[in-house]
Amino acid sequence: xxxxxxxxxxxxxxxxxxxxxxxxxxxxxxxxxxxxxxxxxxxxxxxxxxxxxxxxxxxxxxxxxxxxxxxxxxxxxxxxxxxxxxxxxxxxxxxxxxxxxxxxxxxxxxxxxxxxxxxxxxxxxxxxxxxxxxxxxxxxxxxxxxxxxxxxxxxxxxxxxxxxxxxxxxxxxxxxxxxxxxxxxxxxxxxxxxxxxxxxxxxxxxxxxxxxxxxxxxxxxxxxxxxxx
Numbered sequence: 001x002x003x004x005x006x007x008x009x010x011x012x013x014x015x016x017x018x019x020x021x022x023x024x025x026x027x028x029x030x031x032x033x034x035x036x037x038x039x040x041x042x043x044x045x046x047x048x049x050x051x052x053x054x055x056x057x058x059x060x061x062x063x064x065x066x067x068x069x070x071x072x073x074x075x076x077x078x079x080x081x082x083x084x085x086x087x088x089x090x091x092x093x094x095x096x097x098x099x100x101x102x103x104x105x106x107x108x109x110x111x112x113x114x115x116x117x118x119x120x121x122x123x124x125x126x127x128x129x130x131x132x133x134x135x136x137x138x139x140x141x142x143x144x145x146x147x148x149x150x151x152x153x154x155x156x157x158x159x160x161x162x163x164x165x166x167x168x169x170x171x172x173x174x175x176x177x178x179x180x181x182x183x184x185x186x187x188x189x190x191x192x193x194x195x196x197x198x199x200x201x202x203x204x205x206x207x208x209x210x211x212x213x214x215x216x217x218x219x220x221x222x223x224x225x226x227x228x229x
Contacts, residue, residue, distance in 0.1 A: 077162025
């Protein structure tokens with residue numbers, strides 16, 4: 001799904017220029033499950049963002065299957081202020097996500113005519129299953145009040161909400177940066193089972209060894225700008 005060739009990326013620390021990616025090359029196949037490891041400051045998050053299309057390499061080529069849907073879960077998820085939990089978890093550009101948001105907005109403002117019209121669109125798009133899926137995942141992650149504003153959530157709640165959004169978003173490649181932070185053991189076990197059943201490819205960076213044992217198939221190490229499988 002993705003192939004990066006001869007990628008270079010550097011940044012400045014004071015007057016010193018540090019190169020974190022030095023001619024790096026890698027590829028990600030459909031359905032592959034990879035663990036990205038390396039010491040702090042090695043450039044793991046930088047590499048994940050480049051793969052996700054949220055950052056650019058200074059030089060090199062990166063090819064992506066144009067049909068592949070990619071979603072990135074950062075360590076600190078960001079949400080638009082003023083939105084509710086449900087609105088935030090349904091955030092996305094896919095038509096079915098936009099339809100779900102419009103339907104929920106119509107329900108909340110009591111627009112009966114709009115609800116009827118959007119119900120027909122929901123039926124035609126088979127969007128009910130995704131809506132129920134979203135609510136089940138939120139419940140599994142301990143998020144019960146769907147009308148609460150994201151501005152009122154704690155850091156741990158925002159991380160779980162970001163995780164819910166990542167799991168709900170239909171995608172072919174899910175990239176996760178420290179997904180088990182702020183999760184208790186019971187929730188981590190549920191997440192392991194969920195990811196094992198998922199058909200999406202996965203790249204994950206985490207310090208949770210037990211989580212890795214059950215979720216990933218292979219490991220890539222980022223060391224001095226290169227990756228080793």
